[in-house]
Amino acid sequence: EDQVTQSPEALRLQEGESSSLNCSYTVSGLRGLFWYRQDPGKGPEFLFTLYSAGEEKEKERLKATLTKKESFLHITAPKPEDSATYLCAATNAGNMLTFGGGTRLMVKP
């Protein structure tokens, strides 16, 4: 059975304090590893897709990386507007998407 596990469940940072969110996965025939941002009361907003180990993607203060067992979402010098829940998900060979539990990020000014 495919599994996606995110840690930590919650993370409090001061503005400007860089950190990383972790996503460990066990997926048969990984087709893609995805990161989403979700604000309260809204649907998940797509951020990145990673397809193979060693791949990296960047967008503003966010950088996503992928190894054969896990993915990291690095947040550099975060701002309060980066506060949200970040979801990791993976698609297997059968196109089934499995979500992790999410990391609630709070950035204080």
Next chain:
Amino acid sequence: SAVISQKPSRDICQRGTSLTIQCQVDSQVTMMFWYRQQPGQSLTLIATANQGSEATYESGFVIDKFPISRPNLTFSTLTVSNMSPEDSSIYLCSASGPSFGGAEAFFGQGTRLTVV
């Protein structure tokens, strides 16, 4: 990317009634999905909406409770039937397909359902 419109955005319903949620995608898609998200929890897949055939339901979800339609490649509905307070949740529509450029799925804004 894709624009996925979902309505209603929220509703308060009486127990025993049914609510139909609509999902419209701005381009033709191969796959459409319905998820449920309890407060503070991650997403749980209810079913895959298949165009021209019956939906494929995940363990714990049945067609009588959550009938799904998908009449074409851009539209789907989810009905929550004979509602109880335990059905209070956020329901999300999602779509993916080659027209989006990759394997990623995109989501609607969700329907916040409260059953009283």
